[in-house]
Amino acid sequence: MKKVIIIGYGPAGVTAAIYLKRTGIDSLVIGKDLGALDGYSDLVENYYGLQEPIEGNKLIQQGVDQAKKLGIQVITDSVISLKQSEMGFTVQTQHKTYEALSVLLATGKTRQTLNISGFTKFRGKGISMCATCDGYFYRRKKLAIIGCGAYMQHELEYLNRISSDVTVFTHGNELTCEVQNTVIKDIVLSFKGDEKITHIVTDKGEYPIDGVFIALGVPSSVDFASQLGVIVEKNNISVDENYQTNIEGLFAAGDIIGGKLQIAKSVYDGMQAADSIYSYLKNKSKKA
């Protein structure tokens, strides 16, 4: 059982880990990549103390190295699900499952959304982002799941229990996990229908379908937070003045809570969130 798991090792996550370390709390930091600044062509030059502009990914890597040097456990892995447990939270990654008393979501925001025509129109009318929430409406129906990796596999397991007709659409990607279902590797161009969705249109043809579940790539923290019932508004996770979501023990900081998408702001968030997590854990241990 970890005291804190921090998901994301960008400025907010690493800063929180550093400040927590200074209060004597060890956290586990799980990140999947160098975040929004990786591959960002402009150099970072507006952050305090940078005498020379620096590449985004280099700055993030230095943050990770700084944390490691302080003895903080940092691992690279993709989180595919977050659930509440008796004591706190269960964090499932592609490779392992962890338990923690509290969780800080600091994954940042990917700067891309699913850009397939008809997605917004049929959201809730045949397109779903959550198999366990909406599977019920699609029992014994003809289903599709769009995705190619561990996240898709995780959602597919559930769908296979409610329907014997689930097709995997990889949307042009190579499959990185094993599935027993039919796999179609076409690129999805659009979703078609009237009131409800009726077809998936790809670069190779049209496929009749009753329901489509989206589990593409790695889930963002907005994806797994909404599956848990966290208030998400305008694609931002809602937090109170203590950086806590509407779920006790679940905190969020950085780009995913909205506001300025800037390193300086994320660092501030991380520091404040660390304070709140410290108080939360202290109160929790008093009660126990």
Place this chain on the structure above:
Amino acid sequence: MVLHLTTENFEKEVLQSNVPVLVDFWATWCSPCLRVVPILEELDKEVAGLAKVGKLDVDAEYEIADQFGIMSIPTIVVFKNGKVHQSIIGVQSKATLRKLLEV
């Protein structure tokens, strides 16, 4: 109190209501849906007299859920004068729900 809506009382409580009614379509097995309950309870107190707040279990009262084409939960629908006024999918803050009610 948050109304417990059923196929029997839906017509009277929602469609024939003189005030706007916010209906939460939910189910016991939907974990995000369980997070909506405390928000509804607070909202209900806040809008007392101006609007009604209710929830409908899509599992038990599937006829109503089907009638309004609910295929994703939680879905929150605001009814005005017996008609769907607006709807939104997912867990929302009390402020957002209040805005949907426009009271």
